[in-house]
Amino acid sequence: MVIAVSLGSEVANAQLLSMGLNAKQIYFAEQQREKYGKRVRYYLSNCLCGLMAWQDKNQSSHIIERDADLIEFVYDRLADDRSRDIFVSRIALCLVGESYGALNEFLDEYSDTVIENTKKFGLSWSSPMAETEYKYYFNQDFIEYNDNEVFVDVGAENGNTVIPFIEHLYQKNLKPKHIYAFEPDPDTFRFLKQNVGGVEYVSVENSGVGSKNGELRFRKSSMFGAYRYCGHISPDGDISVNIHTIDSYFIDTPVSFLKFDPSGDAIIAGLEGASGIISQRKPKIIAGAYHQIENLYRIPKMLLELDSNYRVYLRHLAFHANETHAFAIPA
Template sequence: MKDLFLDKISGLPGRVEADGEAIKKLCRLPVVLYGDGWYAPYVREYLARFGAKVAGCFADDGFTASPGTVSLAEIGRRFAEFNVVIAFADFRLARKKLEAKACGQIAGIYFFDAMAAMPGNTLDREFARRHREQFGAVYGLLADDLSRETYAAFLGAKLGGDPERLYEVWRKDQYFPEGLIRLSEREVFVDGGAYTGDTLLAFLRKTKNKYARCCAFEPEPENAAKLAALAGRQRFRDVSIINKALWSGAETLRFSGAAGATASALSAAGAAAVETDTIDRAAPDATYIKLDVEGAELEALRGAAGTIRRNRPKLAVCLYHKPEDLFEIPLYIQSLAPDYRFFLRQHQPVSCELVLYGVTGDTILNSFKKRD
């Protein structure tokens, strides 16, 4: 089974080359985006890499859109014929909506997994071949069929550009997957990359406000201020808002990202200084660690090595920010504590939000205690 998996990923075609040819063809007519949500900027950036100019953007009636986004009817008045590029992550739903509109001026409908080939996060065939053994080792560690299917589907989307298999394994219950993560009234929750509180709020709902304490780390000052304001308004109990980045040590690093951005990262070229801390120092009693820290996940885990060895906390770690994270992170955790069981879940229908869940002992629900 593992050899078949390795042969498949090694033989996938280059997706960027294939997308480039498709984008050249669709540019023979005006290119119009359908969708103006979180995914649209990534699609614009991806099209621009191939020299494609977006002639317009439309959204569903009633959607609060950005300036310049209009209705499909207005697009139809501007162009006699045009190609549509779906700028929704949920591309199947978008395709159904477009087909229901039955607009005869639409010459073609296209979708590209723009997340699969972002600069600095592109996984190509040479990389896959070079790290064949590491990918195989991780595949062998995964504890259920859905995890193995998810790993294969994610790599297939990154390498071959086909998001259809990824759509099939998409699950919506991010960080608290039903039937997998067991929460107790004694949880010490570390929210690494807390943003403005979305995951923290989900944790409070899941525990019904019965927990020991929470440590929410958010390095971007504006986001941290919003999170602190939320905590004040809702009178969170035993929640610490920490305006620092998680790392392997306590130091000062550079930080890049616009004020209030959803994704800001530690970077040598960053414009701002940011203080870092470790989980071993700030939350040595952690029982559940969530990390979505824009590529610093491995360093944050190194700063939690003592806590992981001692406590065996539940882990939810994003694997999609860097290609090497797909094998370095699970193999590092296993080196610290070989008794972890690993599960992978995909939480968007495009190649982002891939989360590795690590659980041990009593934190594994009965339905997962035996390998299926």
């Protein structure tokens, strides 16, 4: 039995200990609350919303067994040992089911956010100065930058990766040549426009990206308490949104960096619609590999198929189970 509560964990912890359980059997005790931040509701809302790790473990086991050859193919072609370790451990995390103990161990070992903030703030890295996961999209040691970066952010949300990209380049005394931010959700787009729409070299688009131009139904974002969860393409969506392909939108634009992190299968569709730009321009690519268990290996495989010379890395960016990303770097 795993008991997780956001309030009153001290009382629950004491009761469980008095019943004869030991500390190792209580996976969300006060010490772990302190370790992963006191904003427990934020932590839990992230963990409980769309987790690849929390899918039915019997279903996950079937998927992994079915795709064993593909998994081995991708494992052998990942660019470094850390990527291969994350790959195996992330699959293992899916197979154990809903275990905060296993999740905590994974984060200790592989989360960029947890590792760096623990070094800075110790066990109490809930400090207001703690870094968020968004900066880790761009400060990976295998990515190089220059003054001609044309960055395309697909699934830009409220600008939470556009702003860290600008900041990271400025820290290197560089300035982006231009940034294009796509966000189809009209509610979220208002925040995007408000946050970065006034920057001279940033263009914001209230539209999505896919495998072909047209319109698709879209389910708008929703709120869970104080937290907003982004919308997604859905046949029974609330509204219709415009969809562009990267290839058609950027015919004469020297794109150097693509980031894909919308929900569901939109990443696969977006990469399909960017195949021409990718083969011609060889941009750096970041793609979310966590929305479904298969994406952990389907996304790297697709990146390698688009250009076999890419070096593909995996990194886990956040202090929760989401945000495992594939990075494709041109040779």
